Amino acid sequence: MQKTWFITGASRGLGTHIAQAAIRAGDRVVATGRKRESVTAALGPDSDQLFAVALDVTDAAQVQASIDAAVSRFGGIDVLVNNAGYGHLGFFEENTMEDVETQFDTNLYGVFRVTWAALPVMRAVRKGLIFNVSSVGGLRGSEFGSLYCATKFAMEGFSESLAVEVKPFGISVTIVEPGPFRTDFLTPESLRVGVKTIADYDERRAMLRASFEQRNGSQPGNPQKLADAMVVLANEAEPPMRFLGGQFAVDAASAKLRAMQAEFDRWRDLAIGTDGDNPA
Ligand SMILES: NC(=O)c1ccc[n+]([C@@H]2O[C@H](COP(=O)([O-])OP(=O)(O)OC[C@H]3O[C@@H](n4cnc5c(N)ncnc54)[C@H](OP(=O)(O)O)[C@@H]3O)[C@@H](O)[C@H]2O)c1
Numbered sequence: 689m690q691k692t693w694f695i696t697g698a699s700r701g702l703g704t705h706i707a708q709a710a711i712r713a714g715d716r717v718v719a720t721g722r723k724r725e726s727v728t729a730a731l732g733p734d735s736d737q738l739f740a741v742a743l744d745v746t747d748a749a750q751v752q753a754s755i756d757a758a759v760s761r762f763g764g765i766d767v768l769v770n771n772a773g774y775g776h777l778g779f780f781e782e783n784t785m786e787d788v789e790t791q792f793d794t795n796l797y798g799v800f801r802v803t804w805a806a807l808p809v810m811r812a813v814r815k816g817l818i819f820n821v822s823s824v825g826g827l828r829g830s831e832f833g834s835l836y837c838a839t840k841f842a843m844e845g846f847s848e849s850l851a852v853e854v855k856p857f858g859i860s861v862t863i864v865e866p867g868p869f870r871t872d873f874l875t876p877e878s879l880r881v882g883v884k885t886i887a888d889y890d891e892r893r894a895m896l897r898a899s900f901e902q903r904n905g906s907q908p909g910n911p912q913k914l915a916d917a918m919v920v921l922a923n924e925a926e927p928p929m930r931f932l933g934g935q936f937a938v939d940a941a942s943a944k945l946r947a948m949q950a951e952f953d954r955w956r957d958l959a960i961g962t963d964g965d966n967p968a
Contacts, residue, residue: 691715691922692762694755696745696802697772699726701871701878702821705915706769711737713919718758718765745772745798755805764813767922768806770799771821773839775873777900778882779889780834787882788835795839799846807854814858817922820847821864824937828944832896851929862927864918867936869909874900909934 693710697703699721707719708731716736720743721727727740734740739761743754758765776783776791799820810816825833826840844863851861872878881897914933921927932938952959 691766692718692758692764693767693769693922694718694720694758694765694802694806695769695771696720696743696798698740699723699730701873702866702869702911702914703769703771704730705911706771706918707731707738709912709915709919710767710922715767715919716762718754718762720754745802746793748801751801752805755802755809759809765806765809765816767817767819768802768810769819769821769918770802771819772798773821774878774880775833775836776880776882777832777896778835778884779832779886779893782884782886782889782893783835783882784884787880790880791835792839792842795836796842796846799843803850807859810859811854811857816854816859817927818847818850818854818859818861819864819918819921820861821866822847824865824867824932824940826863826865827941831892832900848929860927861929862921863930864914864933865930865937865941866914866933867909867938867940868903868907869911869914869933870905870907871911874904874907908936 691710693707693715695703695707695717698707698717698719703719703721707717710717716738718739718741719727719731720741722742722744724740724742728734731738731740739758741754741757743750745751755765773795776787778787803818806818820843822840822843823836825837826844829837847861847863854861879900885893917931917933921931932941
């Protein structure tokens with residue numbers, strides 16, 4: 689059955705590839721981006737399979753208008769892809785509240801806004817799939833990535849909870865956790881770095897910034913292959929709760945799970961001992 693996809697951040701990177709993969713599979717795509725012309729430049733003109741719509745996920749009115757436009761054009765939404773996002777790099781102490789608010793406004797609140805607007809459409813027909821594009825940084829924290837990881841960890845807790853709430857309506861949620869993929873993610877156009885500096889961090893900041901610059905363009909992950917994998921998942925009767933992207937993510941997630949289990953086991957008796965003997 690031909691599906692309708694609604695994709696945020698389809699002007700570049702993974703979002704463009706997901707739109708192309710869905711179109712190749714014969715589906716219809718509402719491809720959204722901050723600038724409609726960038727979406728059209730990436731994907732071509734509107735057709736019977738493609739509808740480009742302007743959407744900045746930080747703009748609640750535009751979110752509702754874009755969902756309404758999608759429903760008017762294609763009659764519904766089968767697959768929502770919350771993909772729009774960017775990485776904010778910096779040591780936590782060097783970040784500001786403005787950095788925090790801007791990062792959360794796109795990576796988390798943007799997902800909330802779009803999901804709120806799309807859910808009534810999916811609930812009405814008792815079916816749908818929501819892909820929330822998280823990161824391996826949503827499974828484990830990393831130096832220089834506290835704000836980004838905070839948004840992605842939050843997205844994971846949100847997604848797990850939402851999955852339980854919407855299951856009775858036939859709606860599934862899949863968290864996508866890519867490792868490093870070769871998109872614009874690490875380019876100066878996408879990545880943001882805090883401007884506040886503290887001298888104690890100078891040496892490590894310089895080292896980490898150089899390391900991120902070096903990684904740009906040599907990431908092992910192929911966004912076209914990840915997009916094709918998402919099309920496969922969208923056709924599954926029971927899509928997974930989590931889907932890792934690439935070897936790096938598989939190894940990092942497995943190591944994290946092993947370390948967590950070992951630590952829980954090590955402190956098990958002390959943890960269990962905190963139950964009971966409460967005052968009446
Ligand atoms: N590539 C990786 O290594 C990697 C790894 C883990 C997770 N991810 C996640 O994958 C997702 C896609 O990133 P990418 O790798 O494709 O990076 P990208 O090439 O930089 O693309 C990011 C996309 O998000 C859009 N965007 C940013 N802020 C937006 C906003 N406020 N409203 C609407 N769209 C907005 C950008 O639109 P503009 O063109 O308007 O800027 C662009 O289309 C992100 O959620 C990212 O966190 C990526």
